[in-house]
Amino acid sequence: MQGEIATAGASPEGGAQRPRDKHYSTILQAAQEEFADHGFKGARMQAIADRAGLPKANVHYYFRNKNSLYLAVLDNILNSWNDFFNDVSVKDDPAVTLDTFIRQKVRMSFEDPTASRLFANEIIQGAPYLSGYLQDVMKPWVAERAEIIQSWIDAGKMPDTDPVLLIFMIWATTQHYADFQAQVQSIVAKPEYDEPQMNHIADFVSTTILRGCGLQPPSPISE
Amino acid sequence: MQGEIATAGASPEGGAQRPRDKHYSTILQAAQEEFADHGFKGARMQAIADRAGLPKANVHYYFRNKNSLYLAVLDNILNSWNDFFNDVSVKDDPAVTLDTFIRQKVRMSFEDPTASRLFANEIIQGAPYLSGYLQDVMKPWVAERAEIIQSWIDAGKMPDTDPVLLIFMIWATTQHYADFQAQVQSIVAKPEYDEPQMNHIADFVSTTILRGCGLQPPSPISE
DNA sequence: GTCTATAAGCTGATAGAC
DNA sequence: GTCTATCAGCTTATAGAC
Numbered sequence: 062m063q064g065e066i067a068t069a070g071a072s073p074e075g076g077a078q079r080p081r082d083k084h085y086s087t088i089l090q091a092a093q094e095e096f097a098d099h100g101f102k103g104a105r106m107q108a109i110a111d112r113a114g115l116p117k118a119n120v121h122y123y124f125r126n127k128n129s130l131y132l133a134v135l136d137n138i139l140n141s142w143n144d145f146f147n148d149v150s151v152k153d154d155p156a157v158t159l160d161t162f163i164r165q166k167v168r169m170s171f172e173d174p175t176a177s178r179l180f181a182n183e184i185i186q187g188a189p190y191l192s193g194y195l196q197d198v199m200k201p202w203v204a205e206r207a208e209i210i211q212s213w214i215d216a217g218k219m220p221d222t223d224p225v226l227l228i229f230m231i232w233a234t235t236q237h238y239a240d241f242q243a244q245v246q247s248i249v250a251k252p253e254y255d256e257p258q259m260n261h262i263a264d265f266v267s268t269t270i271l272r273g274c275g276l277q278p279p280s281p282i283s284e
Numbered sequence: 285m286q287g288e289i290a291t292a293g294a295s296p297e298g299g300a301q302r303p304r305d306k307h308y309s310t311i312l313q314a315a316q317e318e319f320a321d322h323g324f325k326g327a328r329m330q331a332i333a334d335r336a337g338l339p340k341a342n343v344h345y346y347f348r349n350k351n352s353l354y355l356a357v358l359d360n361i362l363n364s365w366n367d368f369f370n371d372v373s374v375k376d377d378p379a380v381t382l383d384t385f386i387r388q389k390v391r392m393s394f395e396d397p398t399a400s401r402l403f404a405n406e407i408i409q410g411a412p413y414l415s416g417y418l419q420d421v422m423k424p425w426v427a428e429r430a431e432i433i434q435s436w437i438d439a440g441k442m443p444d445t446d447p448v449l450l451i452f453m454i455w456a457t458t459q460h461y462a463d464f465q466a467q468v469q470s471i472v473a474k475p476e477y478d479e480p481q482m483n484h485i486a487d488f489v490s491t492t493i494l495r496g497c498g499l500q501p502p503s504p505i506s507e
Numbered sequence: 508g509t510c511t512a513t514a515a516g517c518t519g520a521t522a523g524a525c
Numbered sequence: 526g527t528c529t530a531t532c533a534g535c536t537t538a539t540a541g542a543c
Contacts, residue, residue, distance in 0.1 A: 082508085098409050103325030106537060116510050121538065178408050181463070185401050185408070186321050188466040195470035203471050225472065226488045233460035234453050240404070241456075243411040247418035248426050249448065265449045273496030305526085329519060339528050344520065509543080517536070525527080 064128055065193040066136055085123055088113045092134050097179040100186055101131055135183065135190060138176045139198075145169075151212045155219045156276040159231070160267045166235035167263040171254050177239035203228055220275035227274060234266050287351055288416040289358055308346055311336045315357050320402040323409055324354055358406070358413060361399045362421075368392075374435045378442045379499040382454070383490045389458035390486040394477050400462035426451055443498035450497060457489050 091112035095104045106127055110117040124130035146162040170177055183191050203225060210224035238245060242254070251258065271278045314335035318327045329350055333340040347353035369385040393400055406414050426448060433447035461468060465477070474481065494501045 084508095100323045100326045100405070100409075102328075103323045103409075105325075105535095107535095117537090118510055118512095118539080119508085122508070122510095125538095127537070181404070181408055182323070184464050184467045185404055186323075186326075188470070192466070192470065195467055199467070200471050200473075222492070223484070223488050226485060227492075229460060229464075229468065230457050230489070230492065233456045233464075237452060237456035241407050243415070244407045244418055244422070245452065247411070247415065248423050250423075261446070262449060265446050266453070269445070269450075269453065269493070269496035271496075272498070273492035273494075275495065307526095328517095330517095340519085341521080341528055341530095342526085345526070345528095348520095350519065511542085512540085514539075515537090518534085519532105520534105521532080522530085524529085 064132060065190055066132055066139070084113070084115065084119070088115070088120055088123055088130075089134055089137055092130050093138070093179055094175050096131060096134055097175040097182060100182045101127075101190070104131075106130075132190065134179065138180060139194065141173075141176070142169075146206060149206065149209055151209055151216070153209075154279075155210070155213045156271055156279050159271060159274075159276070160279050163231055163235060163267045163270060164263045166231060167238065167259060167266060170235055170237075170239035171259045174239035174242055177236050178242075181236065181240045222274045227270075230270060234270065238262060287355060288413055289355055289362070307336070307338065307342070311338070311343055311346055311353075312357060312360055315353050316361070316402055317398050319354060319357055320398040320405060323405045324350075324413070327354075355413065357402065361403060362417065364396075364399070365392075369429060372429065372432055374432055374439070376432075377502075378433070378436045379494055379502050382494060382497075382499070383502050386454055386458060386490045386493060387486045389454060390461065390482060390489060393458055393460075393462035394482045397462035397465055400459050401465075404459065404463045445497045450493075453493060457493065461485060 088109065092104075092109045094112055095109045099105070099108075104127070106120060107117050109130070110120045113120065120130070124133060145165050146158075149158055183189075188195060206228060207224035210219075210222075210227060213219050214221050214224075238254075246252065246254075249258075268278045311332065315327075315332045317335055318332045322328070322331075327350070329343060330340050332353070333343045336343065343353070347356060368388050369381075372381055406412075411418060429451060430447035433442075433445075433450060436442050437444050437447075461477075469475065469477075472481075491501045
């Protein structure tokens, strides 16, 4: 669609993207929240400026227009999402690996829910800016992890299952707590997420999914 | 927030809401798609009119304004979502009941994904129009189902688990295929959902979740 | 680099002819 | 009931002073 992310090259040097000034990252964060709350079309540049505590024209000084700001936010999020479940090999233990992956994902949902919500908004709305990313980055990523899971199955380390659907299930159950935070909190009647709640959820999700694919959870809990 | 759904009384008579004309439901459907794609703020009355194949003023003839149209769409969706997992009692078999519930939810995701996406948009964006519904309808609904699951646990029909988190897991995994359809289809490389795919997914989700809470799936598949 | 003022275009809503 | 024409207000983006 109108200017997709170009497989998003990682940041030039090691550190964070070295914002030209502190304002750059402030605006990026403000934009992430606004886009997460209202989607691309619903987001307002004025609202982003307000969240950042800056006049609107200042936002336009750092980012050419709404479109490029949105792409910058997406790029920022996707880069921060690498390094999860990445360095996995056939030799690893399925239960330990999946447990670690699930707990990392739950922690991400709790620590940066707006990033997850922004991504969810983009996908729900048909991924107009990310269809290239899904094809070029995410699809191969899934294929590689699915291959590893399949190799575990072939090696008799775990019972037969659909590796791709297993990855979808982990995504769905973990991201749910970021994306549907309003619903979850309304039902469990807690104003905010806290650490014990996160651990309880991580225990439940990991235990249930691992047992669900016939694996023994590495650290048995609550039973 | 600005005019919530008032616990949404069901339609007066038995049948569908008896639209004043065919246009009424046409607009409702068009609005559902537009709101699902862009959220409340991002949706455009002109786009809804275009989708319905009507001039914009005609839309305003049937619905006072954007707000009331959005509420009508939400009301319509929520009413159609009743009667699922509703008539369940302590005497029922957990495996059969959960399996049926999961398969119904998967089918809904495949048959009316825009309804699910619209709801997802609303929740992701903080449930500004549905916070009352979550509190007044959904929270008690979950509490009642959780009680039944807990009674199964107490009766020794299934191992101990967190009933509320189990419901969340079923929601998350089934709705995922509607809400993240763009991502799923991009990764499995199919242009559209079809019946065999739906059955494969329903089998996987049901089998994995049931086994995950220590239940024997009622109709063993693929293993 | 920062910010006020404003241009140019879009959007929700309505008036009023048919 | 239907639809063209149009208004008032909002939204993105920029010009230009500091």
